[in-house]
Amino acid sequence: MTPYPPAEFTLDPRLQADTHFIASLSLCDVLLMNDSRFPWLILVPRIARATEIVDLDEPLKSTLWREVDQAALQLRALTSCEKLNMGALGNIVRQLHIHVIGRYAADAAWPGPVWGCGSAVPYEDIAAKAIVNNFRSRF
Amino acid sequence: MTPYPPAEFTLDPRLQADTHFIASLSLCDVLLMNDSRFPWLILVPRIARATEIVDLDEPLKSTLWREVDQAALQLRALTSCEKLNMGALGNIVRQLHIHVIGRYAADAAWPGPVWGCGSAVPYEDIAAKAIVNNFRSRF
Numbered sequence: 001m002t003p004y005p006p007a008e009f010t011l012d013p014r015l016q017a018d019t020h021f022i023a024s025l026s027l028c029d030v031l032l033m034n035d036s037r038f039p040w041l042i043l044v045p046r047i048a049r050a051t052e053i054v055d056l057d058e059p060l061k062s063t064l065w066r067e068v069d070q071a072a073l074q075l076r077a078l079t080s081c082e083k084l085n086m087g088a089l090g091n092i093v094r095q096l097h098i099h100v101i102g103r104y105a106a107d108a109a110w111p112g113p114v115w116g117c118g119s120a121v122p123y124e125d126i127a128a129k130a131i132v133n134n135f136r137s138r139f
Numbered sequence: 140m141t142p143y144p145p146a147e148f149t150l151d152p153r154l155q156a157d158t159h160f161i162a163s164l165s166l167c168d169v170l171l172m173n174d175s176r177f178p179w180l181i182l183v184p185r186i187a188r189a190t191e192i193v194d195l196d197e198p199l200k201s202t203l204w205r206e207v208d209q210a211a212l213q214l215r216a217l218t219s220c221e222k223l224n225m226g227a228l229g230n231i232v233r234q235l236h237i238h239v240i241g242r243y244a245a246d247a248a249w250p251g252p253v254w255g256c257g258s259a260v261p262y263e264d265i266a267a268k269a270i271v272n273n274f275r276s277r278f
Binding site: 083 | 153190192193200201204206208211212215222224225226227228229230233242244250251252254255
């Protein structure tokens with residue numbers, strides 16, 4: 001499938017600052033949240049000015065959910081997490097992005113949501129590279 | 140479309156206690172979260188023992204996302220909310236359920252997530268009935 005045309009799309013600067021790039025799928029960029037407390041992917045459809053899933057055209061919605069699904073399956077396979085969490089909020093960063101997070105009963109936010117839980121603990125560079133490469137080989 | 144067979148499905152007791160029933164779509168029951176701080180719908184696919192979206196068969200996934208989409212559009216139309224939030228967590232209640240919430244910059248949890256934010260403020264009975272009826276006429 002041809003990558004969806006990026007057109008005027010540019011990644012939100014906060015998402016850029018908080019993540020490591022993993023891969024470009026046909027519609028979404030897949031990012032690793034730079035918070036070693038949680039295995040946490042963010043999918044960003046490369047659509048300029050998109051903020052709400054409901055406002056996407058049907059074929060884009062289908063592709064988005066297929067890619068979210070793919071990301072969630074790979075995340076679970078790589079991390080053996082006990083529960084998947086998924087969310088689209090956008091209250092702070094308006095650019096449309098979907099969170100996919102692997103959760104454990106022993107993690108720092110359990111059973112609450114990861115959003116708004118304390119401060120991120122960035123990965124060591126070598127760990128981030130290893131994780132990014134692991135994911136990259138699966139997309 | 141024939142309603143999806145409920146089979147052994149029964150609604151989780153906590154979801155039952157925390158919500159008002161609105162409607163049964165072809166796959167999901169649509170519930171109103173009994174928290175007047177936020178316009179908040181919960182969609183529960185009537186599938187016994189389902190806990191993760193990724194584990195549903197493809198046709199069920201498509202139907203689920205279509206119904207979530209429909210609920211989000213009706214919620215936005217009825218409430219003129221400023222932002223939609225959507226999430227599937229299930230850390231506390233394992234039965235698969237999807238949250239669709241209308242958010243305002245002036246609401247009690249903004250810009251954080253609604254989950255884990257203080258205590259629910261139940262609707263007055265008359266208000267709950269009116270809201271349920273409003274939604275019911277749209278599904």
